Amino acid sequence: MWELRDITVQFGTTTAMHEVSLTISPNEILVILGPSGCGKSTLLRVLSGLQPPTAGEIWIEGSDATARPPHQRGIGVMFQDPTLFPHRSVGQNIAFGLRMAGVDASTQRRRVDELLELVDLHGFAERGVENLSGGEAQRVALARSLAPEPSLLLLDEPFAALDRTLRDRLVSDLPEVLDSAGTAAVHVTHDHDEAFAIADRVAVMSDGHLLRTAPPAELFADPRTETVARFLGHTNIVGDGRDRRVIRRDAATIDPAGDMEATVTASVFRGDHHDIAVVGALGELRFRLTESAAVGSVVRLRIDPTRVAPLSGD
Amino acid sequence: MGRNRSRLIAAAAVVPAVFLAVFFVYPVATVMWRGLGDGGLAPLRDLLDSGRTRDAIWFTLWQAVLSTLLTLAVALPGAAVVARSSARTQRVLRALVTIPFVMPTIVVAGAFTELFTRFGLDDGTIRLRHTVWAILIAHVFFNYAVVVRTVGSFWAGLDARMEDQARVLGAGRIRTFVEVTLPQLRPVISAAAAIVFLFSFTSFGVVLVLGGPRQATIETEIYRYAVVRTDFTSGAALAAIQLIAVLTLVAVATRLERSRPLTVSTSHRATVRRSPVGLAANGTLAATLLALPILVVVERSLTVGNAYGLDNYRALGTRLSMLPASATDAIQNSLVAAVSATLIAAVIGTIAALVVVHGRGALRHVFDLGLTLPLGTSAVTIGFGILIALDEPPLDLRSSWWIVPIVHSLVGIPFVVRTMVPVLRRIDPALHEAAAVLGASPRRVRREIDLPIASRGLLVGASFAFAVSIGEFGATAFIPRRADTLTAPQALFRLLSTPGELVRGQAMALAVVLMGIVALAVFAIESVRGTHEGSL
Numbered sequence: 001m002w003e004l005r006d007i008t009v010q011f012g013t014t015t016a017m018h019e020v021s022l023t024i025s026p027n028e029i030l031v032i033l034g035p036s037g038c039g040k041s042t043l044l045r046v047l048s049g050l051q052p053p054t055a056g057e058i059w060i061e062g063s064d065a066t067a068r069p070p071h072q073r074g075i076g077v078m079f080q081d082p083t084l085f086p087h088r089s090v091g092q093n094i095a096f097g098l099r100m101a102g103v104d105a106s107t108q109r110r111r112v113d114e115l116l117e118l119v120d121l122h123g124f125a126e127r128g129v130e131n132l133s134g135g136e137a138q139r140v141a142l143a144r145s146l147a148p149e150p151s152l153l154l155l156d157e158p159f160a161a162l163d164r165t166l167r168d169r170l171v172s173d174l175p176e177v178l179d180s181a182g183t184a185a186v187h188v189t190h191d192h193d194e195a196f197a198i199a200d201r202v203a204v205m206s207d208g209h210l211l212r213t214a215p216p217a218e219l220f221a222d223p224r225t226e227t228v229a230r231f232l233g234h235t236n237i238v239g240d241g242r243d244r245r246v247i248r249r250d251a252a253t254i255d256p257a258g259d260m261e262a263t264v265t266a267s268v269f270r271g272d273h274h275d276i277a278v279v280g281a282l283g284e285l286r287f288r289l290t291e292s293a294a295v296g297s298v299v300r301l302r303i304d305p306t307r308v309a310p311l312s313g314d
Numbered sequence: 315m316g317r318n319r320s321r322l323i324a325a326a327a328v329v330p331a332v333f334l335a336v337f338f339v340y341p342v343a344t345v346m347w348r349g350l351g352d353g354g355l356a357p358l359r360d361l362l363d364s365g366r367t368r369d370a371i372w373f374t375l376w377q378a379v380l381s382t383l384l385t386l387a388v389a390l391p392g393a394a395v396v397a398r399s400s401a402r403t404q405r406v407l408r409a410l411v412t413i414p415f416v417m418p419t420i421v422v423a424g425a426f427t428e429l430f431t432r433f434g435l436d437d438g439t440i441r442l443r444h445t446v447w448a449i450l451i452a453h454v455f456f457n458y459a460v461v462v463r464t465v466g467s468f469w470a471g472l473d474a475r476m477e478d479q480a481r482v483l484g485a486g487r488i489r490t491f492v493e494v495t496l497p498q499l500r501p502v503i504s505a506a507a508a509i510v511f512l513f514s515f516t517s518f519g520v521v522l523v524l525g526g527p528r529q530a531t532i533e534t535e536i537y538r539y540a541v542v543r544t545d546f547t548s549g550a551a552l553a554a555i556q557l558i559a560v561l562t563l564v565a566v567a568t569r570l571e572r573s574r575p576l577t578v579s580t581s582h583r584a585t586v587r588r589s590p591v592g593l594a595a596n597g598t599l600a601a602t603l604l605a606l607p608i609l610v611v612v613e614r615s616l617t618v619g620n621a622y623g624l625d626n627y628r629a630l631g632t633r634l635s636m637l638p639a640s641a642t643d644a645i646q647n648s649l650v651a652a653v654s655a656t657l658i659a660a661v662i663g664t665i666a667a668l669v670v671v672h673g674r675g676a677l678r679h680v681f682d683l684g685l686t687l688p689l690g691t692s693a694v695t696i697g698f699g700i701l702i703a704l705d706e707p708p709l710d711l712r713s714s715w716w717i718v719p720i721v722h723s724l725v726g727i728p729f730v731v732r733t734m735v736p737v738l739r740r741i742d743p744a745l746h747e748a749a750a751v752l753g754a755s756p757r758r759v760r761r762e763i764d765l766p767i768a769s770r771g772l773l774v775g776a777s778f779a780f781a782v783s784i785g786e787f788g789a790t791a792f793i794p795r796r797a798d799t800l801t802a803p804q805a806l807f808r809l810l811s812t813p814g815e816l817v818r819g820q821a822m823a824l825a826v827v828l829m830g831i832v833a834l835a836v837f838a839i840e841s842v843r844g845t846h847e848g849s850l
Contacts, residue, residue, distance in 0.1 A: 048478070076483070081473075086498065096483050
């Protein structure tokens with residue numbers, strides 16, 4: 001169990017993190033979601049010990065670890081680029097942390113093989129790191145982080161530099177790999193789809209503040225504030241003043257008995273659905289429909305009230 | 315238009331080609347011929363039989379090795395400080411450490427001579443004067459900048475997250491440096507070490523003044539044979555040995571430089587981490603090493619008897635008996651020669667750089683290689699070559715005033731080429747296209763885009779050429795000293811070798827004037843140069 005208590009980080013006059021409190025349970029994957037510059041990378045640096053906080057405390061397994069140096073925290077880190085050590089082989093890269101911990105050579109070798117198996121790179125131990133593909137390099141980096149059996153793995157947008165297909169695959173593999181390694185993880189990203197795909201809990205960060213922490217489904221269904229709703233990809237925010245609501249894109253169906261009349265302004269065929277934009281009494285809204293609707297036509301829509309959530313002021 | 319341009323470039327290539335053929339290739343070839351071909355290998359064999367020569371070769375080698383190791387030991391911590399500073403601090407630090415690098419050798423030699431006198435190290439329990447230690451210290455002083463600049467810039471560009479990664483994986487600070495940082499720095503350290511070794515190997519003025527009569531290197535031996543004993547054959551044979559050794563070194567250094575990996579993206583610079591203790595320790599060391607000799611010279615130049623005054627500076631206008639002209643005249647000669655040499659170097663160097671960048675096939679390769687040679691060839695070999703090759707009509711340069719600027723421009727041209735080539739390469743074709751799309755004619759593009767970029771590069775290269783010319787000592791030492799060819803460094807050398815309090819005071823005043831001129835040139839360079847450009 002890791003605990004951040006009122007962590008503040010200042011660089012000169014700018015505040016990168018503002019009184020952030022957070023707990024991370026064993027085996028949990030916590031995703032920090034936020035735009036770039038919101039302080040999420042600073043949060044990782046604080047957890048790793050590479051960035052001492054200006055104020056606040058870090059507790060690990062019930063003891064104060066605020067001043068503990070990075071190499072004694074039992075963590076692994078993965079960055080956006082693999083940052084593999086260029087002058088070493090794949091195997092030597094993975095064994096680096098074990099060697100630092102003074103693990104004997106035969107155990108190192110066994111563990112390297114195990115990890116290569118885990119990340120699906122069997123037989124790569126002797127290869128140089130220069131000729132790996134982007135995805136392979138990132139998987140080696142993952143194996144290297146997991147080798148010393150860290151209690152917490154920190155992932156700093158590790159898939160952002162990869163192409164879509166590869167990213168989707170690694171994103172879907174990650175929870176299983178982490179689960180079999182028995183490691184908790186804090187994963188930082190600005191991509192809400194990625195966040196939903198792997199998170200046990202999502203924490204939304206903005207401008208150095210932690211806005212809300214909740215399981216993905218709960219968060220999506222009830223974002224509570226407009227800022228959070230927008231980070232999660234919601235675009236249909238209607239109403240004003242105290243009466244503001246968010247309407248999910250999957251909330252509408254075409255129904256002649258529906259109570260919303262709107263004009264279709266755009267329609268894009270997406271294979272298994274249509275993305276349409278309509279303008280009606282509530283302004284411009286975007287929906288995901290199973291049927292098509294001609295641009296310029298007037299349709300009646302029925303809104304599922306369970307897919308509408310009220311918003312409070314920010 | 316493309317064909318026209320390449321014809322134009324091929325035609326223009328004639329100018330630098332002829333210049334270098336006459337003033338560099340022919341003299342150096344003459345040295346080789348005199349030393350190795352003319353009288354067979356007999357002079358060489360005689361030379362190598364003498365214990366004195368063998369001692370000189372051996373001494374040249376080991377003092378260069380030791381100078382290199384000492385410089386690395388002192389300068390690597392400095393490089394670390396530069397690497398971890400903010401961009402602006404880096405710029406200031408690099409400008410500061412560059413001053414010693416372009417300081418005239420003879421000024422540095424004079425500064426250390428005075429430093430030893432000032433702190434009683436001339437004689438007694440710790441004697442530095444006329445020892446190898448004096449030479450080593452001066453070499454560290456000179457080459458500190460080479461290491462700090464090349465290694466520091468490269469280091470700053472390393473991905474700091476690589477170190478973060480190692481630390482998280484359980485490596486402490488020292489272990490991280492040894493296991494992760496050092497292996498990445500190794501190629502650039504080797505390249506810097508090769509350059510330092512080359513400079514120490516061909517060091518002349520420092521050895522001549524600080525080593526005294528007993529510490530002889532190949533360079534000072536060539537000078538002794540050629541100038542003191544006028545035994546041109548032995549001098550040439552020794553110069554041939556030197557040339558071969560240097561060419562081998564240059565080949566090795568170039569190779570190391572080629573194998574140097576490209577700088578990694580700088581987008582992931584570490585958030586600046588300052589260790590106050592480390593910074594203070596390094597700062598003190600660097601300040602002591604770099605500033606103390608300079609301060610001592612300034613103080614001594616202002617000392618008249620037991621008081622401070624400007625008498626030494628006033629006395630510069632009076633001719634002393636051992637000089638063919640007054641020190642003021644020598645400074646004037648130096649300035650005129652430096653301006654002329656800079657103009658020659660700028661014109662020849664720019665054409666040569668254009669050939670290297672835009673020329674075709676063989677032409678470009680010949681120029682690329684041919685132009686680094688004067689940089690590697692020791693100044694002594696160049697001066698000696700001109701002395702023995704260009705001594706009869708139609709090219710009897712020895713009696714002409716032009717000999718000084720021409721010799722100096724030979725040393726300056728490589729600096730112009732080396733700064734211009736990357737600048738010209740960087741003139742981005744995309745910029746041309748963008749400008750053309752915006753409606754600019756090719757001529758307009760050249761005026762609006764190319765010229766401003768190129769002129770900045772030229773200014774940097776020319777300032778280097780100027781600073782080098784002002785301080786040039788090795789090649790000029792072979793030029794007959796007359797009232798119109800006496801340069802300030804030559805005058806300073808004579809003053810330093812003359813005993814006496816008054817003369818020493820004047821020598822220091824002259825040294826201060828020279829330092830001031832060079833410092834101005836360095837600041838011109840640094841204010842023009844951007845933050846992330848070439849490292850020399």
